[in-house]
Every structure is written in structure tokens, then in C-alpha cells.
Amino acid sequence: MIEIGKRDLMGRGKLAMAHFEQNRSYIGVDFAQICADRPVITSRLLKRCMDYYEAGQIKPIHPIKTFEATQIEESFRYMQKGVHIGKIVVTMPEDPRDLKVPSYAQQLSMRPGVAYLLVGGLGGLGRSVATWMAEKGATDILFLSRSAGELSLDDPFFRELKALGCTAQLFSGSVSNIEDVKSVVNGANKPIAGVIQASMVLKDCAFFDMSYEDWQAAVLPKIKGTWNIHEALDGHKLDFFVLFSSWSGLRGQWGQANYAAANSFLDAFVQYRQKQGLPASVLDIGVMEDIGYVSRNAGVLEHFHSTATHVLHEQDLLDSLQLVIQRSAPSPLRIAPKQFVNRSQLAIGLRSTLPLSAPNNRTSWKKDIRMAVYRNLETSETSVGASEDEGLKQFLSSVSANPSILQAQDSIAFITNEIGTTLFSFMLRPTEDMALDATLVALGVDSLVAIELRNWFRQKMGLDMSVIEILGSVSIAQLGEKTMACLVEKHAVAVIEEADSGNEKYLKMKAP
Structure with a gap:
């Protein structure tokens, strides 16, 4: 044989x-x-x-089972059952536009032989961006910062850039001073091909208590500084001109009237440059958790967590930066009745970790009528997915609060039934035919189905169940018992760690 x-x-x-x-x-x-x-x-x-x-x-082998290209997933599900005779054929449409093509991230490469200007880029956020630019092929980066005079090229950060094949030039000065900006342009070893304006000064206080000096301190680096760069690089052919803004410029932020006004200017300035046929784009950044100002101020970060504000991570910023760089070239604005879209302006992080209707959701923008569309989206998503995952979510939430629930026999039955329902949905089989004691081999579970089930365990339960463990289970019932054992172990470890850590855990969270 x-x-x-x-x-x-x-x-x-x-x-x-x-x-x-x-x-x-x-x-x-x-x-x-x-x-x-x-x-x-x-x-x-x-x-x-x-x-x-x-x-x-x-x-040719017969019979032939035919699927349209739009039913490609159904064809693979049908093949996974292992009960067909003959061949499975997928037919392509005459018009390729009938097929939905998944989006993919375009690759970005910085040009060698040119320099890129990074303004205010010596903080945590700016250093991350500079390293990312070097990894993308940038060979020369100009840093304009008030703190540049306090550093030397022997700093570990600049040595890291050099190891990546990137040379740094440091210029000490203020972007608000046109002469300082011109000195950077004139002192660059190579022609400047791109700009990232990331300068930021915070002077937070209530508007009625805000002095003229407080206002100017936050406004000048962004407004006058951006205009200075625009004038100093007049006549230079730039690949991109990216401005780091904040979503405070879109909807405001308590105690930051000055900062919000400056960011609103940046959003408008992009339209001004593009109307002149010049590259420009703006990134309205939300709360950054692991790099930048907020990450260095535990009290501020804890405030945002407590109000259910969504926080961003370093990779979120870098992925978004790549997108706005690619959209920096002038493009026509799409204007329709009651609608305005500027592809060169991107806001990230404007979302919540809790439903807006939740009483403990205290995001500062939840009552802003301009954000009402989020309530509509939330209602739509809930109506589609609630019936599928709500029971499992509630069960896991209850287990987190009281792990002893896992000892109940009803819990094992619930988990086993959830696994069986999910498995049968993957295989496009009716749940009425589900037999929990049937062998996985008899059900037609192969490695492809096991991989999907493994991903489901990770996403929905936070369990690292391997494909071998899944295929090694005799039946759905035994797989349910394995899952329950993993949940018991997971929550037992969590309880022990919480009991042992005590105040030490709190202090670790507060450490700078």
C-alpha cells in the first residue's frame, strides 16, 4: 500500500x-x-x-465540485471534512474587481546620500523614531534640540545609530528661532530630503490661570517653529514633511488650551502646504504608554488608565508614522456635502477600553457630540459579536474574580461545549451533529483545523495550547478537560503571585 x-x-x-x-x-x-x-x-x-x-x-478525475472564488474559505472547509470524492475546483471571476483583496503594508526605504531633519528628537519618542529611520536605511540624521549641547556623539544612543550605518549631526538651538533653523540647513553635510517636526513644550494649567508666557511656551515651538522650518527649506525638494501633533488639537484637553491650539495649527498647516503643491502630513498622537512624556510620569499614565482611555505602544506610532510619510505627497482633498477628508492627517489612539455607555468610563471625550459616531460603531459591533462571545467573556471574567468557579462540574461542561461549538463552526458543520465523546479523527480534525483552534485558544482564553496537544486529545470532552486544567493552573499562578507581591507589586508599578 x-x-x-x-x-x-x-x-x-x-x-x-x-x-x-x-x-x-x-x-x-x-x-x-x-x-x-x-x-x-x-x-x-x-x-x-x-x-x-x-x-x-x-x-480528468471526476466528479468535480465547483466553488466561486468568492467562496474560497468554504472550499477549504469542504476539503477539510475529508469526505469528498474527486476534485475541488475554484473558478475565477471574469472581472477581477469582484474579488476582495486584503490590504498589506507597503515597504518604506529611506534614501541614502541625503539627510533627514528631526526636530526635538532627543527624548524617548524621538530616539525611537530615529532608530526606526536608521533601520529603514537613513544614513544621516540632523537633530535640532535645545538639549543637543548637553550630549556628545559618544552617547550610547548615537553609537547605536552609527552601528546601524547612520551618522548623527547635533545642533543646539530652538526651532522657534529662525536663525537656529537656518544654521541647521546651512550646516548639513548632505541635502535635506525629509523633516519630522516633533518639538513639544507643555505648560498645563486652567485657562483662566494661564499667563501669556505659559501660552507662548507651548505655542511657539509648534506654530512659529513649523513656520521657520517651512521658510528655511523654501526651494528644497522634500520627500516628506511630517508634523507630530496630538488629538488634543481635534477635541481639546482640560488644562491644555495652549497645547491644543498649537496642534490645531499643525492640522491646518498641512492643508496650507499641500495647497501650494508641497509635501506635508500630520500625525495626531494619543496617549503613549511605553515611550514619551506620559510613560515617564506614572501619575499621568495611571490617570489615563483609570478613565478607560486607550493607550498606544511604540509599534503603533512607528506603523502610523510610515503611513503618514507615504501620504505626505500633495493629494487632492475629498470634499463632499457635509464631509471633509484629508488623507494626510491621521489620528491614532482616540478610542476607549470600555463601552462608552459604561458608568465607569470617564474618557474626556465621551460626551463630545462630535464623537457620537463611536457610539453607533459600538452598538453595531455589539449586535454582531455579542451573541457569539458574550457568554465566554462573562465566564472568564467571573473566573478572574473567583477562580474557585473552575472546580464546578458545570464549568467543565460549559468550556467543553464552547470548544465543540467553535470546532464545528470552523468545519462548517451544524452544531446539532456535535458529539462531545466522538474522536477528533472521526470528526475530520486535521492540522489546519488544529491551528485555527490553537489561535482561538490564544485570542479568546489566553491559553498557549499547542497543535500537538489538540491533535493528541481523544475527543472534544478530553480536550475540554485539558483546557480546564490549563485554566486552573493559569489562575492558580496568578493568585499566588498576587498574594506574594503585595506592596512590592505596587512599588514596581510606580518605579520610574
Whole structure:
């Protein structure tokens, strides 16, 4: 017997040994490996197949089950059942626009032989951006900062840039001073091809208590500083001109009237430059958790967490920065009745970790009528997904509060039923046919289905269940018992750590 399929091999199929007493053999053949290792044999076999076909000795396999290209997922589900005879064919539409194409991230490469100006880029956020630019191929970065005079090129950060093949030039000065900006342009070793304006000064206080000096301190670096860069680089051909703004410029922030006004200017300035045919884009950044000002101020970060404000991470910023760089080139504004869209302005982090209707949601913008669309989105998402995941979410939430729930027999039955329902939905089979004691092999569970189930365990339960553990389970019921054991272990460890940490855990959270 020659086995050319892989399902039984990968699914750990078993054979009774008694049949091999009569000089029988079982041989597994991986034709893909033969194609790779012995192409001459492969060529000879294919030629013989074509000769047989032309002579009419072999014909296409029948029957043929046909799926439209828009039903590609259904075709694979059907094949996974392992009950079909013949071939499964996917037909392509005459018009390719009928197919939905998934989006993908375009690659970004910085040009060698030019310099990039990073204003105010010596803080945590700016250093992350500079490293990212070097990894993307930037060979020269100019830093304009008031603190540049306090650093030397022997600083570990600049040595890291040098190891990445990037040379740094430091210029001490203020972007609010046109002469300081011009000195950077004139002192650059290579022509400037791109700008990231990330300067920021905070002088937070109530508007009625805000002095003229407080107002100017926050406004000048962004408004006058941006205008100075615009004038100093007049005539330079730039690939991008990116401004770091904040979503406070979109909807305001208590105690930051000056900062919000400056960011609103940046949003408008992008339109001004693009109307002149010049590159410009703006990134309205939300609360950054792991880099930047907020990450260095535990009290401020804790405030945002307590109000259910969504926080961003370093990779969120870098991914968004790549997008606004690619959208920095002038593009026509899309204006429709009661609608305005500027592709070169991107806001990130304007969301909440709790439903807006939750009483403990205290995000500062939840009552802003301009954000009413979020309530509509929230209602729509809830109506679609609530029936599927709400029961499991509530169960896991209850377990987090009281792990002893896992000891109840009803909990095992609930988890087992959730696994079975999910498994049958993956295989496009009605849950009415679900038998919890049926073997996974009999149900047609193969490695592809196991991978999907593994991903479901990670996403929905936070469990790292391997494909081997899944396929090694005799039945859905046994898989439910394994899952319950993993949940018990997970929450037992959490309880022990919480009991042992005490005040030490609180102090670690507060450490700078």
C-alpha cells in the first residue's frame, strides 16, 4: 500500500499490525520532497503522464465540485471534512474587481546620500523614531534640540545609530528661532530630503490661570517653529514633511488650551502646504504608554488608565508614522456635502477600553457630540459579536474574580461545549451533529483545523495550547478537560503571585 496523502500521517493515524503478516508493506510517499530533491525523476513522471493523457489512457478525475472564488474559505472547509470524492475546483471571476483583496503594508526605504531633519528628537519618542529611520536605511540624521549641547556623539544612543550605518549631526538651538533653523540647513553635510517636526513644550494649567508666557511656551515651538522650518527649506525638494501633533488639537484637553491650539495649527498647516503643491502630513498622537512624556510620569499614565482611555505602544506610532510619510505627497482633498477628508492627517489612539455607555468610563471625550459616531460603531459591533462571545467573556471574567468557579462540574461542561461549538463552526458543520465523546479523527480534525483552534485558544482564553496537544486529545470532552486544567493552573499562578507581591507589586508599578 502506498500512501500519497498526508492527513493520516500528520493526524497520527494508526494501523493494526496483523495485516502485515502476509508480506504486506505500507509506504508513505511525499511527492513534494521528490520534486525538490530529484527533479529528473519528476520530469520523467510528468512526461509519462502527459503521454498517457494525449493517448486518452487517463482522463480528468471526476466528479468535480465547483466553488466561486468568492467562496474560497468554504472550499477549504469542504476539503477539510475529508469526505469528498474527486476534485475541488475554484473558478475565477471574469472581472477581477469582484474579488476582495486584503490590504498589506507597503515597504518604506529611506534614501541614502541625503539627510533627514528631526526636530526635538532627543527624548524617548524621538530616539525611537530615529532608530526606526536608521533601520529603514537613513544614513544621516540632523537633530535640532535645545538639549543637543548637553550630549556628545559618544552617547550610547548615537553609537547605536552609527552601528546601524547612520551618522548623527547635533545642533543646539530652538526651532522657534529662525536663525537656529537656518544654521541647521546651512550646516548639513548632505541635502535635506525629509523633516519630522516633533518639538513639544507643555505648560498645563486652567485657562483662566494661564499667563501669556505659559501660552507662548507651548505655542511657539509648534506654530512659529513649523513656520521657520517651512521658510528655511523654501526651494528644497522634500520627500516628506511630517508634523507630530496630538488629538488634543481635534477635541481639546482640560488644562491644555495652549497645547491644543498649537496642534490645531499643525492640522491646518498641512492643508496650507499641500495647497501650494508641497509635501506635508500630520500625525495626531494619543496617549503613549511605553515611550514619551506620559510613560515617564506614572501619575499621568495611571490617570489615563483609570478613565478607560486607550493607550498606544511604540509599534503603533512607528506603523502610523510610515503611513503618514507615504501620504505626505500633495493629494487632492475629498470634499463632499457635509464631509471633509484629508488623507494626510491621521489620528491614532482616540478610542476607549470600555463601552462608552459604561458608568465607569470617564474618557474626556465621551460626551463630545462630535464623537457620537463611536457610539453607533459600538452598538453595531455589539449586535454582531455579542451573541457569539458574550457568554465566554462573562465566564472568564467571573473566573478572574473567583477562580474557585473552575472546580464546578458545570464549568467543565460549559468550556467543553464552547470548544465543540467553535470546532464545528470552523468545519462548517451544524452544531446539532456535535458529539462531545466522538474522536477528533472521526470528526475530520486535521492540522489546519488544529491551528485555527490553537489561535482561538490564544485570542479568546489566553491559553498557549499547542497543535500537538489538540491533535493528541481523544475527543472534544478530553480536550475540554485539558483546557480546564490549563485554566486552573493559569489562575492558580496568578493568585499566588498576587498574594506574594503585595506592596512590592505596587512599588514596581510606580518605579520610574
